[in-house]
Amino acid sequence: MNVGDATDQDRFAEVFLPHLVDAFRLARWLSGSRIDAEDIVQEASLRAFKGIRGFSGGDPRAWTLTIVRNTSYSWLAKNRPSALVLTEDLDQVSRDRMDQSSEALERTPEAALIAKVEAEQIRKAMATLPVPFREVLVLREIHGLDYRAIAEIAELPIGTVMSRLARARRKLLEAVCGDAS
Amino acid sequence: MTLSQDDELLFNAYLDGELDPLEARSFEARLASEPALAGEIEAYRLLRSALRSDLDEDHPLALSAALCPVLLCVRHATFPRGAP
Numbered sequence: 001m002n003v004g005d006a007t008d009q010d011r012f013a014e015v016f017l018p019h020l021v022d023a024f025r026l027a028r029w030l031s032g033s034r035i036d037a038e039d040i041v042q043e044a045s046l047r048a049f050k051g052i053r054g055f056s057g058g059d060p061r062a063w064t065l066t067i068v069r070n071t072s073y074s075w076l077a078k079n080r081p082s083a084l085v086l087t088e089d090l091d092q093v094s095r096d097r098m099d100q101s102s103e104a105l106e107r108t109p110e111a112a113l114i115a116k117v118e119a120e121q122i123r124k125a126m127a128t129l130p131v132p133f134r135e136v137l138v139l140r141e142i143h144g145l146d147y148r149a150i151a152e153i154a155e156l157p158i159g160t161v162m163s164r165l166a167r168a169r170r171k172l173l174e175a176v177c178g179d180a181s
Numbered sequence: 182m183t184l185s186q187d188d189e190l191l192f193n194a195y196l197d198g199e200l201d202p203l204e205a206r207s208f209e210a211r212l213a214s215e216p217a218l219a220g221e222i223e224a225y226r227l228l229r230s231a232l233r234s235d236l237d238e239d240h241p242l243a244l245s246a247a248l249c250p251v252l253l254c255v256r257h258a259t260f261p262r263g264a265p
Contacts, residue, residue, distance in 0.1 A: 122231050140197060141232045147199055166193045169225055176228065
């Protein structure tokens with residue numbers, strides 16, 4: 001081990017390690033599995049370590065989440081490519097389904113239903129969301145990031161972040177209420 | 182209830198604290214006069230807290246055990262210098 005390695009380790013410990021829990025949460029929500037998330041975070045940790053000199057002093061949490069997000073996508077592309085499919089056709093199907101269920105929702109007190117929802121139902125409902133929708137929802141609701149930060153991490157225009165977030169919430173509510181009723 | 186696309190974006194931006202104070206006040210005035218809209222906001226807030234409460238299993242202790250191999254690997258790192 002030489003001096004250069006020691007410095008990289010210090011930087012890695014300073015920049016990446018404090019956000020391991022965040023890293024794991026993002027990977028778990030995106031992959032839908034603890035075990036897969038462990039794989040992803042391990043890989044992301046190595047990428048982060050190798051790339052630590054590229055960290056130019058911005059927000060370390062956003063830097064960490066960007067690496068985890070990108071690693072999750074490459075992991076999914078390799079191991080579960082169908083999870084990343086997001087076509088307009090699929091969207092249209094979801095929209096039709098959503099339109100039907102929003103009629104049902106009008107007759108159903110959503111809040112009362114959600115109050116009874118258990119963690120397992122939420123996880124199942126989240127798993128029904130396409131990853132690009134799940135991603136913005138997790139970055140917003142779990143990580144508490146604002147639209148600008150989400151746009152940077154997911155490499156999307158803010159308008160797309162907003163529309164995906166709106167649709168992700170609608171789809172999630174639909175899935176949760178459909179399951180609970 | 183069914184919202185127009187513009188209303189839905191406004192609704193979400195309000196929920197996320199992304200409206201400026203003036204826009205937020207005007208949206209709150211609408212909430213006061215549209216109980217269905219207010220109910221919808223409540224549903225999404227509950228959904229948010231349900232999502233957040235599903236975090237208990239990400240206990241840092243369990244997590245650090247899972248990541249021990251990474252930490253060890255980094256501690257004893259022998260990566261080629263300048264690797265991407």
